[in-house]
Amino acid sequence: xxxxxxxxxxxxxxxxxxxxxxxxxxxxxFTLKEGETLGVVGESGCGKSVSMLSILKLIPQPPGKIxxxxxxxxxxxxxxxxxxxxxxxxxGQISMVFQDPMTSLNPVMTIGxxxxxxxxxxxxxxxxxxxxxxxxxxxxxxIPRAADRLKDYPHQYSGxxxxxxxxxxxxxxxxxILIADEPTTALDVTIQAQIVELVIRLREELGxxxxxxxxxxxxxxxxxxxxxxxxxxxxxxxxxxxxxxANPRHPYxxxxxxxxxxxxxxxxxxxxxIEGMPPMLYQKPRSCPFSPRCRWVTERCRNENPLLESINxxxxxxxxxxxxxxxxxx
Amino acid sequence: xxxxxxxxxxxxxKMHFPIYRGVIRRQVGAVRAVDGVSFKIHRGETLGLVGESGCGKSTTGRTMLQLYQPTAGKVFYEDIELTALKNEPxxxxxxxxxxxxxxxxxxLNPRMTxxxxxxxxxxxxxxxxxxxxxxxxxxxxxxxxxxxxxxxRYPHEFSGGQRQRIGIARALANNPxxxxxxxxxxxxxxxxxxxxxxxxxxxxxELDLTYLFIAHDxxxxxxxxxxxxxxxxxxxxxLADRNEIYKNPIHPYTKALLxxxxxxxxxxxxxxxxxxxxxxxxxxxxxxxGCRFRTRCPIxxxxxxESRPEFKEVSPGHFVECFKWDHPDNKRR
Numbered sequence: 001x002x003x004x005x006x007x008x009x010x011x012x013x014x015x016x017x018x019x020x021x022x023x024x025x026x027x028x029x030f031t032l033k034e035g036e037t038l039g040v041v042g043e044s045g046c047g048k049s050v051s052m053l054s055i056l057k058l059i060p061q062p063p064g065k066i067x068x069x070x071x072x073x074x075x076x077x078x079x080x081x082x083x084x085x086x087x088x089x090x091x092g093q094i095s096m097v098f099q100d101p102m103t104s105l106n107p108v109m110t111i112g113x114x115x116x117x118x119x120x121x122x123x124x125x126x127x128x129x130x131x132x133x134x135x136x137x138x139x140x141x142x143i144p145r146a147a148d149r150l151k152d153y154p155h156q157y158s159g160x161x162x163x164x165x166x167x168x169x170x171x172x173x174x175x176x177i178l179i180a181d182e183p184t185t186a187l188d189v190t191i192q193a194q195i196v197e198l199v200i201r202l203r204e205e206l207g208x209x210x211x212x213x214x215x216x217x218x219x220x221x222x223x224x225x226x227x228x229x230x231x232x233x234x235x236x237x238x239x240x241x242x243x244x245x246a247n248p249r250h251p252y253x254x255x256x257x258x259x260x261x262x263x264x265x266x267x268x269x270x271x272x273x274i275e276g277m278p279p280m281l282y283q284k285p286r287s288c289p290f291s292p293r294c295r296w297v298t299e300r301c302r303n304e305n306p307l308l309e310s311i312n313x314x315x316x317x318x319x320x321x322x323x324x325x326x327x328x329x330x
Numbered sequence: 331x332x333x334x335x336x337x338x339x340x341x342x343x344k345m346h347f348p349i350y351r352g353v354i355r356r357q358v359g360a361v362r363a364v365d366g367v368s369f370k371i372h373r374g375e376t377l378g379l380v381g382e383s384g385c386g387k388s389t390t391g392r393t394m395l396q397l398y399q400p401t402a403g404k405v406f407y408e409d410i411e412l413t414a415l416k417n418e419p420x421x422x423x424x425x426x427x428x429x430x431x432x433x434x435x436x437x438l439n440p441r442m443t444x445x446x447x448x449x450x451x452x453x454x455x456x457x458x459x460x461x462x463x464x465x466x467x468x469x470x471x472x473x474x475x476x477x478x479x480x481x482x483r484y485p486h487e488f489s490g491g492q493r494q495r496i497g498i499a500r501a502l503a504n505n506p507x508x509x510x511x512x513x514x515x516x517x518x519x520x521x522x523x524x525x526x527x528x529x530x531x532x533x534x535x536e537l538d539l540t541y542l543f544i545a546h547d548x549x550x551x552x553x554x555x556x557x558x559x560x561x562x563x564x565x566x567x568x569l570a571d572r573n574e575i576y577k578n579p580i581h582p583y584t585k586a587l588l589x590x591x592x593x594x595x596x597x598x599x600x601x602x603x604x605x606x607x608x609x610x611x612x613x614x615x616x617x618x619x620g621c622r623f624r625t626r627c628p629i630x631x632x633x634x635x636e637s638r639p640e641f642k643e644v645s646p647g648h649f650v651e652c653f654k655w656d657h658p659d660n661k662r663r
Binding site for chain 1: 552
């Protein structure tokens with residue numbers, strides 16, 4: 001975990017809608033090191049998926065538009081690439097697993113054919129090679145009788161099995177980065193545990209870096225090395241996983257962690273709840289996007305948006321208030 | 331709350347959905363969504379019903395309220411047998427038994443105002459008329475902490491959490507005593523879930539409500555329930571007091587399910603090993619013989635295939651359906 005693989009700075013993405021422009025991502029920056037797993041957490045509409053899709057230019061343009069930022073990957077800016085160049089990267093060096101294994105596979109193509117596609121496109125395999133590699137990959141992700149099952153169609157697989165196929169496809173060209181967009185959200189808990197276990201095993205075997213997008217703080221705790229929390233199109237807190245859960249500093253993160261019922265807890269205590277709702281992003285926030293729901297809010301929060309700043313070696317927070325002391329930051 | 335007064339009793343409830351094939355639509359089988367469940371719910375209590383998708387937990391809730399015609403079994407409300415009621419008396423019973431649905435987007439008619447949605451049960455039963463309707467709607471909206479001035483708006487103007495509050499207000503309109511909550515928070519964001527759960531608890535205290543709380547989120551269920559029942563493939567495999575079931579789970583499925591819950595604590599994963607179940611849930615159209623769980627059970631024996639184990643009370647109030655509940659194999663965690 002040393003050298004930097006991906007460096008994203010100042011990413012901004014907007015969508016044109018009939019109601020006006022939605023400022024989905026408002027200046028997101030982060031780095032990803034080799035072999036590292038970065039968890040990206042946030043609620044629906046916070047911009048977590050959009051920022052990661054933007055990096056691979058998977059945002060439909062229009063209505064979407066990447067208005068600013070850069071994403072440096074191996075000396076090249078992904079956002080400046082033309083369609084042919086980015087297509088070489090997608091599925092090759094950076095690949096993606098989506099949330100819904102039911103809709104992200106083509107229902108009228110056999111699994112074998114769908115798996116062969118990226119292998120023939122990116123690796124230049126012929127049909128026989130692609131087939132052999134597909135069997136290997138399916139075995140890698142734990143699908144029994146892999147050779148027979150290549151002839152099956154997606155509906156003959158269960159949800160968990162389909163997600164395994166998606167992961168096998170994403171891994172087929174030995175990517176350096178795997179972006180997983182809520183890969184276990186549609187699955188039951190026991191199946192989710194299987195998939196998380198599988199990804200942890202594959203990460204150790206293959207050594208790729210992972211960006212794991214989720215709204216589930218529990219899943220992130222089990223898989224990530226570092227976590228970025230998003231709100232209103234910004235990263236509002238970023239820290240190593242242990243630091244984040246032990247010392248959450250941003251009022252939103254504190255609220256999120258506090259609103260989870262403790263499974264080990266004995267008595268029944270009332271859940272901490274964050275009042276109000278996430279912001280509608282029809283204007284680019286000029287104040288802190290969390291200020292209307294924050295109990296530490298000050299005058300400054302309503303006028304200026306805090307930037308993400310380091311408070312120690314592995315912890316960054318975007319907040320004007322030091323939530324430990326309750327006083328304003330210098 | 332009066333201790334031990336049974337409000338709802340379910341006896342060996344079964345709900346099989348027929349499968350038809352061929353030109354003459356011959357019945358070739360049945361999906362045994364619920365295949366013999368029994369439990370009691372006391373007045374003022376919350377019974378949590380958990381399980382994975384397809385285990386029959388929602389079907390159980392719906393069948394209890396006679397939204398499906400059960401294949402077999404009985405459901406009692408106080409001493410009235412709901413399963414024996416004809417349509418019209420059952421319709422009147424619905425004042426007392428209500429339901430809150432999972433999807434706050436699909437369960438509200440987009441072309442009705444909030445006032446009309448919340449007032450519908452009042453009008454349907456003639457509980458209020460004229461000005462009294464508006465008054466009651468205001469009162470209900472206040473109860474679920476929505477601004478009554480919004481009552482002429484339409485559902486699309488509200489967020490998911492607010493819509494769920496509207497659904498709750500509608501369910502409360504005729505002062506029910508029993509509410510089936512069918513995954514009421516699954517579609518909501520984490521920060522909103524806590525708001526709605528707190529509302530459920532407040533309402534229970536204020537209005538002396540009894541809940542059947544159906545969910546797949548085990549940590550929320552533990553939080554809100556007094557007792558918890560775990561379902562697998564149409565049957566209840568374990569039922570106990572909430573602290574008992576989380577501290578001392580006995581059925582191998584409950585153990586696996588609990589260990590699969592993601593815990594928001596990175597240190598937890600350094601000290602705990604997970605039990606990860608192999609395989610998928612079998613089809614309820616063709617469930618395994620004998621014990622339903624044996625195909626995925628880490629400690630199954632050949633005799634588990636022969637007959638279904640008894641749903642046994644192994645300690646006061648703690649029921650388990652497993653042959654090996656007392657076996658040394660099952661003691662190792």
